[in-house]
Amino acid sequence: MEFFRETNIDWLGKKWYFLGFSLIFSVAGLLSILFWHHIPLGVDFKGGTQIRVAFTQQPNEDHIRHAMDAAGIHQATIQRISDPSGQAANKVIIGLPEAADTAHDTGRQRVESALAENYHDSGFTIEQVEIVGPTAGKQLQRQAEWATLYSLIGMLVYLWFRFELIYGVAAVVAVFHDTLITVGAFSLTNQDITLTVIAAILTLIGYSMNDTIVVFDRIRENLGVSRREPLHDLVNRSINQTLSRTVISSGLTFLTVLSLYLFGGEVLHGFSFALVIGILIGTYSSIAVAAPMLVAYQEWRAKRGKTVALPAAKKRAQT
Amino acid sequence: MGNKNIAGKTAFIIGVLLVFCFGIFGIPRGGLVESIKRNINLGLDLKGGSHLVLQVHVAEAVGSETDRAVAELEQDFQKANISGVTVGKRDLAHPEVISVTGVPQNHLADARQVLEGNDYQNYDLTSAPDGSYTLTMKPAAIKDLETRTLNTSIETIRARIDKLGVTEPEIQQYGLGANEILVELPGVTSLDRIEDVIQSTAKLSIHEVAGGPFNSEQDAMTANPGGIPMDDMLVHGVGEEGAPDQFWLLKRASVVEGTDFRDARPSQDENGRPDINFTLTTDAGDRFWKYTSAHSKNSSSPGSMAILLDNQVKEVAAIDSAIRDSGIIQGGFTQQQANDLSLMLRTGALPASISYLDTRTVGPSLGAASIHSGVVAAIGGMLAVMIFMLIYYKGAGINADLALILNLVILLGFMGFSNATLTLPGIAGVILTIGMGVDSNVLIFERIREELRAGKSAAIAVQQGFAFAWTTIFDTHVTTIVSAAILFLFGSGPVKGFATTLVFGLLANLFTAVYVSRVIFDAHLAGKERGATLSI
Numbered sequence: 039m040e041f042f043r044e045t046n047i048d049w050l051g052k053k054w055y056f057l058g059f060s061l062i063f064s065v066a067g068l069l070s071i072l073f074w075h076h077i078p079l080g081v082d083f084k085g086g087t088q089i090r091v092a093f094t095q096q097p098n099e100d101h102i103r104h105a106m107d108a109a110g111i112h113q114a115t116i117q118r119i120s121d122p123s124g125q126a127a128n129k130v131i132i133g134l135p136e137a138a139d140t141a142h143d144t145g146r147q148r149v150e151s152a153l154a155e156n157y158h159d160s161g162f163t164i165e166q167v168e169i170v171g172p173t174a175g176k177q178l179q180r181q182a183e184w185a186t187l188y189s190l191i192g193m194l195v196y197l198w199f200r201f202e203l204i205y206g207v208a209a210v211v212a213v214f215h216d217t218l219i220t221v222g223a224f225s226l227t228n229q230d231i232t233l234t235v236i237a238a239i240l241t242l243i244g245y246s247m248n249d250t251i252v253v254f255d256r257i258r259e260n261l262g263v264s265r266r267e268p269l270h271d272l273v274n275r276s277i278n279q280t281l282s283r284t285v286i287s288s289g290l291t292f293l294t295v296l297s298l299y300l301f302g303g304e305v306l307h308g309f310s311f312a313l314v315i316g317i318l319i320g321t322y323s324s325i326a327v328a329a330p331m332l333v334a335y336q337e338w339r340a341k342r343g344k345t346v347a348l349p350a351a352k353k354r355a356q357t
Numbered sequence: 358m359g360n361k362n363i364a365g366k367t368a369f370i371i372g373v374l375l376v377f378c379f380g381i382f383g384i385p386r387g388g389l390v391e392s393i394k395r396n397i398n399l400g401l402d403l404k405g406g407s408h409l410v411l412q413v414h415v416a417e418a419v420g421s422e423t424d425r426a427v428a429e430l431e432q433d434f435q436k437a438n439i440s441g442v443t444v445g446k447r448d449l450a451h452p453e454v455i456s457v458t459g460v461p462q463n464h465l466a467d468a469r470q471v472l473e474g475n476d477y478q479n480y481d482l483t484s485a486p487d488g489s490y491t492l493t494m495k496p497a498a499i500k501d502l503e504t505r506t507l508n509t510s511i512e513t514i515r516a517r518i519d520k521l522g523v524t525e526p527e528i529q530q531y532g533l534g535a536n537e538i539l540v541e542l543p544g545v546t547s548l549d550r551i552e553d554v555i556q557s558t559a560k561l562s563i564h565e566v567a568g569g570p571f572n573s574e575q576d577a578m579t580a581n582p583g584g585i586p587m588d589d590m591l592v593h594g595v596g597e598e599g600a601p602d603q604f605w606l607l608k609r610a611s612v613v614e615g616t617d618f619r620d621a622r623p624s625q626d627e628n629g630r631p632d633i634n635f636t637l638t639t640d641a642g643d644r645f646w647k648y649t650s651a652h653s654k655n656s657s658s659p660g661s662m663a664i665l666l667d668n669q670v671k672e673v674a675a676i677d678s679a680i681r682d683s684g685i686i687q688g689g690f691t692q693q694q695a696n697d698l699s700l701m702l703r704t705g706a707l708p709a710s711i712s713y714l715d716t717r718t719v720g721p722s723l724g725a726a727s728i729h730s731g732v733v734a735a736i737g738g739m740l741a742v743m744i745f746m747l748i749y750y751k752g753a754g755i756n757a758d759l760a761l762i763l764n765l766v767i768l769l770g771f772m773g774f775s776n777a778t779l780t781l782p783g784i785a786g787v788i789l790t791i792g793m794g795v796d797s798n799v800l801i802f803e804r805i806r807e808e809l810r811a812g813k814s815a816a817i818a819v820q821q822g823f824a825f826a827w828t829t830i831f832d833t834h835v836t837t838i839v840s841a842a843i844l845f846l847f848g849s850g851p852v853k854g855f856a857t858t859l860v861f862g863l864l865a866n867l868f869t870a871v872y873v874s875r876v877i878f879d880a881h882l883a884g885k886e887r888g889a890t891l892s893i
Contacts, residue, residue: 039749040806090723146548165723167548167716174410174714185847189840196836234782237844237855241789244840244859248793248833252800255829283796283803290745290799291792294738298788301737303730305402305723309785 042282049277049325050270050333056326060215063319067222077221080230080308081168083182085175087134087145090119090166091153097130101156106132109152111145119304129165145169182236189240190214193247201254204335209250212328216246216319223315224308234309242316245291249284249324256280257332269336273329288321363883366876373868374763377770396773400780400854403728405721406543407551410714413510413536415503417709420452421611422502423494426477427455427588428610433471439464445587453494455480460488506708507536513707514540517554520700537714546718554697555711561615563645565652566661566673568606570594577604592663594670605670607663612648617641619682621703623695626685631695633686642682650679666698667710731784739765739791746795750802752892756877757798760869764794767865768858777861780854790862793837797870801826802893815891819878823871830871834863 071077081088091097099116106114115133134145146167153162170178190210197206220239224231256276264272295317299310382392401408423446430444439460447456460468465488472482472490479498483491494502507530515528523542531539545551567589571577577591578584585591585606594603620636637645652660653676661675664686672686743761747754768790772779805822813821837859844856882889 039751092722163720163722164546164718165720167718169713169716171712171714173412177714181847182852185844185852188847189843192839192843193836196839200832233852234785234855237782237785237848237852240840240844240852241855241859244837245789245792247836247840248796251832251836252829255832259825259828279807280803283799286749286803287792287796287799290742290795291789293741293745294788294792297738297741298734298785301730301734302785303727305727305781306731306734306785309782313785313789 040282041285045278045281047274047278047281049274050330053326053330056330060219060323060327063219063222064215067219067225070222070225075225075228077225078228078230079179080232080235081133081170081175082233083170083175083179083231085170085172087149087170088166088168089132089146089149089164091130091132092163092165093128093130093157094161096128097162099130102130102132102153105152105156106149109148109155111148111152114149178233182233186217186236186240186243189243193243197251197254201258204332205254208328208331208335209247209254211331212250212323213243213246213320215327216242216316216323219319220312220315224312229308229311232308234306235312238309238312238316242313242320245317246320246323249288249321250328252280252283253277253324253329254332257329269333273333277325277329284321284325288317292317363876363880367880370763370873370876374766377767377774380770380773381766383773397769398772398776398778399724399728400778400783401541401543401717401724402719402781403724403731403779404543405546405719405724406541407545407548408542408715408717409540409551409555410531410716411514411538411540411555411711412714413507413538413707413711414709415506415536416452418502418506419494419499421614423452423455424588424610426480426492428608429476430455430457430471433474433476434468437464437467437471439467439471442468447491453499455492457490457492458488460490462488503536507538509708510711511538514538514555517700518542520703521550521554538711544721546720548716548718552713552716554700561618562611562665563613564607564609564611564663564665565648566605566663567608570603570605570673572601572603574604577606581606592665592668592670594663594673603670605663605673607665607670611665612662613637613641613645615707617644618703621699623692623699624685631692633695633699635684635686637682637684639682646679646681649676652676653678727781728784731781735784735788735791738788742791742795746798750893752881753802753805753878756874757795757802759877760798760874761791761794763873764790764862764865764869767868768862771861771865772858775861777857778854779858782852782855783858786855786858786862789859790866793833793863794866794870796833797826797830797866798874800829801870801874805891805893809891809893815885815889816882818891819875819882823875827871830867834867838863 097118099118102116103114106112106116111134113135115135117131117133119129119131132149134149146169150164190213193213194206194210197209217239220242221231224235253276256279257273260267260272260276267275292314295310295313298306299314302310381396382389383396385392386395427444427446431442434440434442434444441459441461442457443459444455444457446452447454457468457472468488468490469484472492477492480492480494483493485491511528511530515526518526518528518540523545525543527539527541529539531537540555542551567586568580569577571580574591588609589606590609592605592607594605617637617640618635619638622634624632624634626632649662650656652658652662659676661673663670664672664674739761743754743758746757746761750757765787768787771777801822804826805818808818808821809815841856841859841863844852845860848856878891882891
């Protein structure tokens with residue numbers, strides 16, 4: 039069986055469509071990050087208290103809210119959990135905005151006693167408690183930012199070493215584009231970014247990078263064989279040659295991630311959501327963002343009267 | 358490539374398979390699932406339990422160390438017959454600085470001798486011409502004291518947790534130089550009890566009463582118009598239920614401290630109310646003896662002492678007679694409180710107070726549900742991928758599927774050998790590894806197909822396909838490993854768990870997708886004629 043055989047699509051000719059598409063999604067996400075939901079950070083980073091409660095019966099949110107108000111807990115957020123499959127669970131997450139570093143645990147105790155008072159007949163179990171002090175949250179946030187920055191630099195340096203600087207820059211720009219759109223999607227849908235979501239975003243960075251490298255590697259290989267061919271055609275040809283692999287690999291990875299999204303339970307919901315978007319956008323960006331940047335760079339150099347050829351790519355690894 | 362070579366390689370692959378199977382199952386004992394559970398460490402998010410990050414306020418230890426030095430200096434000056442000297446802290450923001458003022462001109466040399474004595478080797482001495490001196494604790498001594506404080510805290514918490522009977526707790530330093538402690542308690546989900554035992558710092562100490570009781574802080578201020586003396590402190594006292602709150606003026610330097618207690622047992626007084634019997638260490642007993650005899654009812658300066666627990670006055674007692682090494686604390690405890698408190702005193706008090714930075718608890722049912730859905734998702738995703746590979750690449754799909762299974766075995770075996778912990782994000786990492794493993798196979802197969810289309814023979818196509826795909830696979834894997842390694846270094850908790858599985862998975866993948874898959878192709882082509890075809 040074969041899906042694609044000797045395709046001949048003019049990918050670079052569609053660059054204005056791609057640019058429009060990318061702009062719409064990046065700008066929409068950026069606007070939401072700046073003016074609407076901002077970056078919705080989870081308890082992990084923001085600090086606060088989060089208590090997951092499973093009731094034996096379908097809980098009434100108003101009733102819970104009422105119980106909290108009666109106990110003097112006015113800032114509690116009450117959020118019903120449902121599986122991605124849409125199945126409603128008898129579970130609720132009760133959130134409190136802050137956990138001071140000193141009186142760390144009082145919020146939880148108050149919520150638990152308020153619940154115990156109001157639900158002693160119908161029964162409930164505390165499934166999960168997360169209390170993050172403001173200091174720890176800040177620290178984790180900073181840690182995640184540095185980790186992301188360092189891994190981008192690490193990859194840039196590696197690509198510079200193995201290919202040329204422009205390849206590394208193009209790949210990092212593409213990955214940045216993917217991250218922006220994914221974080222934008224979290225902001226637009228107002229879903230919390232937790233530590234596991236950060237892990238997912240870093241995965242998508244790695245994945246998107248992979249995809250880009252596969253295309254770049256083919257460009258490098260073709261450059262080595264046919265030096266006379268216009269870069270525009272050569273890049274098109276390279277994308278078409280790897281298209282079959284791109285579609286199958288991304289499709290299969292998408293399949294596993296989708297299965298995680300559908301069957302992984304709501305604990306992994308944010309994580310798998312980020313991956314589902316990440317796989318799609320990461321595959322798209324290697325064709326629509328990274329590769330065109332190489333051509334654009336060469337055209338820009340040509341305009342300035344510099345040598346036309348793309349810097350000679352370094353030698354391929356030997357088996 | 359000859360047959361013999363392939364036999365050798367096959368044996369090598371089977372050997373690797375067996376070694377990693379051993380990593381997963383260990384020596385076969387009990388059921389299959391039990392064996393896996395014994396060898397693969399599950400994270401708290403999967404098996405349920407509590408995870409706490411505590412911060413130790415190590416600076417407090419510096420404060421109490423200098424408090425002690427202040428008290429000692431006062432005694433030394435007395436002994437040297439130098440009067441009129443004021444010893445105290447300069448200000449609370451600098452607990453490491455002690456100032457000595459008012460040394461009479463005719464005693465400058467004697468005072469210097471005292472200050473340069475052996476007891477103050479840990480301090481840097483500076484002097485001013487007006488006869489005042491400053492002792493500043495040396496940075497190295499501070500560092501050392503802080504490290505000791507952190508280590509003692511860890512030991513103390515470990516002792517307490519052990520006495521609670523938690524199986525396989527993990528208590529260790531956390532973060533780099535951040536004075537944080539990580540406590541992981543598998544299977545424990547009652548935060549109340551854990552926090553009571555860990556956090557009721559039970560920073561117990563006995564201080565000399567300098568004044569009081571006052572009904573409010575206001576009253577205390579009025580009674581001391583010049584402000585509260587530098588070496589005293591105003592402490593809140595909570596009486597028995599119903600009694601009004603009181604404030605006491607106490608000497609900052611303690612007579613005995615938590616670490617001076619050798620034993621403590623809950624008992625009951627004559628009225629059947631719970632109290633605590635304590636015994637002091639020999640050294641502290643001597644000190645206590647000296648102090649109580651100097652301040653007993655019949656001495657020249659009778660006084661009372663206050664028992665402080667976590668910076669609250671629990672009890673104030675007149676000193677009836679000299680006590681050497683044992684006593685009773687009464688504080689209107691409940692039996693549970695008396696039990697827990699004696700446990701804390703027995704295991705030693707924390708040398709400094711602590712606060713919580715981060716607390717997470719996962720109930721066992723949620724953990725089990727997470728494992729279940731994670732495993733279902735992993736198996737579901739993997740089966741779908743394997744079936745697709747068989748349909749799309751026919752015979753070669755078998756290579757890919759075998760490589761995939763072997764990949765999973767190696768990955769889990771790695772985790773078993775290295776004692777790495779499998780977390781929920783780790784399972785997600787496994788799923789991602791499956792995706793990348795497939796990608797490597799797809800890259801190779803697509804390349805072989807290209808070569809076949811170009812009219813190359815099966816053997817050449819296989820060889821070239823692997824050679825060309827190798828560069829790409831190498832680059833993609835290295836970049837991902839680079840980023841996963843960075844995640845491992847800078848991340849913590851779930852991010853780290855994810856990075857661990859990803860790195861292991863990718864290393865395994867380089868072996869299975871490139872080496873094993875190649876050997877299977879070669880084995881397939883080995884006995885065939887030159888014109889053999891490939892099912893791909």
